[in-house]
Amino acid sequence: xxxxxxxxxxxxxxxxxxxxxxxxxxxxxxxxxxxxxxxxxxxxxxxxxxxxxxxxxxxxxxxxxxxxxxxxxxxxxxxxxxxxxxxxxxxxxxxxxxxxxxxxxxxxxxxxxxxxxxxxxxxxxxxxxxxxxxxxxxxxxxxxxxxxxxxxxxxxxxxxxxxxxxxxxxxxxxxxxxxxxxxxxxxxxxxxxxxxxxxxxxxxxxxxxxxxxxxxxxxxxxxxxxxxxxxxxxxxxxxxxxxxxxxxxxxxxxxxxxxxxxxxxxxxxxxxxxxxxxxxxxxxxxxxxxxxxxxxxxxxx
Numbered sequence: 419x420x421x422x423x424x425x426x427x428x429x430x431x432x433x434x435x436x437x438x439x440x441x442x443x444x445x446x447x448x449x450x451x452x453x454x455x456x457x458x459x460x461x462x463x464x465x466x467x468x469x470x471x472x473x474x475x476x477x478x479x480x481x482x483x484x485x486x487x488x489x490x491x492x493x494x495x496x497x498x499x500x501x502x503x504x505x506x507x508x509x510x511x512x513x514x515x516x517x518x519x520x521x522x523x524x525x526x527x528x529x530x531x532x533x534x535x536x537x538x539x540x541x542x543x544x545x546x547x548x549x550x551x552x553x554x555x556x557x558x559x560x561x562x563x564x565x566x567x568x569x570x571x572x573x574x575x576x577x578x579x580x581x582x583x584x585x586x587x588x589x590x591x592x593x594x595x596x597x598x599x600x601x602x603x604x605x606x607x608x609x610x611x612x613x614x615x616x617x618x619x620x621x622x623x624x625x626x627x628x629x630x631x632x633x634x635x636x637x638x639x640x641x642x643x644x645x646x647x648x649x650x651x652x653x654x655x656x657x658x659x660x661x662x663x664x665x666x667x668x669x670x671x672x673x674x675x676x677x678x679x680x681x682x683x684x685x686x687x688x689x690x691x692x693x694x695x696x697x698x699x700x701x702x703x704x705x706x707x708x709x710x711x712x713x714x715x716x717x718x719x
Contacts, residue, residue: 498639
């Protein structure tokens with residue numbers, strides 16, 4: 419009975435294979451195009467960046483290519499954070515890989531050392547602890563990167579709000595948006611104003627408008643305010659009056675948001691100071707009243 423079932427299963431598998439060969443499924447063009455684009459991006463990255471000389475650099479590059487081919491959405495989510503934090507993907511991955519390897523191998527090294535010193539230590543938990551430590555290192559590294567990117571993004575939005583105030587003031591003084599944009603960028607200093615100034619200056623050479631260039635900068639850094647600014651200006655259809663009204667309204671909105679954020683930050687600082695004052699008062703009361711309480715207990719006991 420069993421040989422008949424085995425032969426039947428083999429015959430069914432053979433028939434399915436024959437049907438698949440005779441009538442192959444239609445190719446998934448979307449998936450093939452996506453795979454081709456990923457291969458092109460990997461080839462471009464290899465051609466544009468020098469080959470890493472160290473073994474750690476080669477391991478980090480192998481990790482980056484594996485993530486790009488299997489989990490591209492992970493790198494797409496990390497790319498804006500790396501860009502606004504001023505980090506290079508290869509250098510960041512090399513650092514994370516080094517820490518993960520160090521913490522992953524540390525339990526095995528420690529247990530082998532204790533084993534060589536004569537201690538009865540089981541080595542079966544070393545790989546599990548190492549994997550947990552390596553995973554924790556990766557998670558904490560990503561969290562630190564996102565925290566750093568969030569801080570840089572807040573500073574960027576604050577400087578962008580000041581830039582929009584300058585643009586609105588220039589337009590209210592009679593300048594058009596084509597003149598107000600570069601003029602306001604020339605006033606401020608710092609990273610944000612430098613990048614806005616460079617973006618606006620390079621926009622004509624790329625054949626795009628300043629709004630599109632600023633929108634691309636917002637997409638690169640994942641700054642919603644720049645992306646929405648580009649969309650609102652495009653809805654104005656380059657009409658001077660509508661562009662001016664849209665810019666002034668956007669500046670007012672960003673100014674209100676900036677003031678609300680500053681007020682919230684001030685309230686948090688005030689609350690922290692209040693809590694510290696309360697703790698200091700309680701410690702002082704304990705320091706003053708403590709000896710008297712101990713003396714009373716000693717006298718009564």
